[in-house]
Amino acid sequence: MTAVTVALDYHHAWTGKDLDLAMSFIAPDIVCDAPAGRIEGAEGYRAFMAPFVQMLVRTDLIAAFGDDEQAVVVYDTETTLVPSGPAAECVTVRDGKIVYSRFIFDRLPFESARQARAATSQGRRTGST
């Protein structure tokens, strides 16, 4: 299996909301450099992915390329929070598992949407008292 096969199997698993299957492609000692910082270990990685998978509405695969060891998967996501949140994952694969991931996406629309929701919820609470 080439790196891109593993990266795509992983991609299809989590975008299909099967986090158990997705995690079967993740090495126990995965290191992931995500926008908010480094995540180490499969447990932390799962905790990072789970809330995102939960709010996922759809994904569109944009590109997937790689060689024997490294692959890049680029896709767009629609979530309940943000209508378009494109991302790129550049992964290193060893023995059929992702051992390293550089995860790139724009946190700004997610932060803005969270703040807007918090403000609305705050407004509702203030309005009801």
Place this chain on the structure above:
Amino acid sequence: MTAVTVALDYHHAWTGKDLDLAMSFIAPDIVCDAPAGRIEGAEGYRAFMAPFVQMLVRTDLIAAFGDDEQAVVVYDTETTLVPSGPAAECVTVRDGKIVYSRFIFDRLPFESARQARAATSQGRRTGST
């Protein structure tokens, strides 16, 4: 020339701060989907890239892959604003020029750094009056 050759020639040009050379790989009618929205045309694209190139300190190429038409280049950047700002560019190439680019990076650290600078500058102005 494959898409990845063009994408890398373009990458080396702008990371070498030669924006004229970089723009020679950009189609006049380029469409670029960047985090802040769609940019259409080479002039707008140059205006989008110029301030970033100006504050660029260094780049590290992480990965570059592609086929005849499409390529993905992943890299990290250090700028005067943010110590690490990784990005992915997924480009479509036609006749040796980039006609479409999906540009992915995290705007949040750039926004935070700009706000912090504005606050410092505001503080300085307030302090001097």
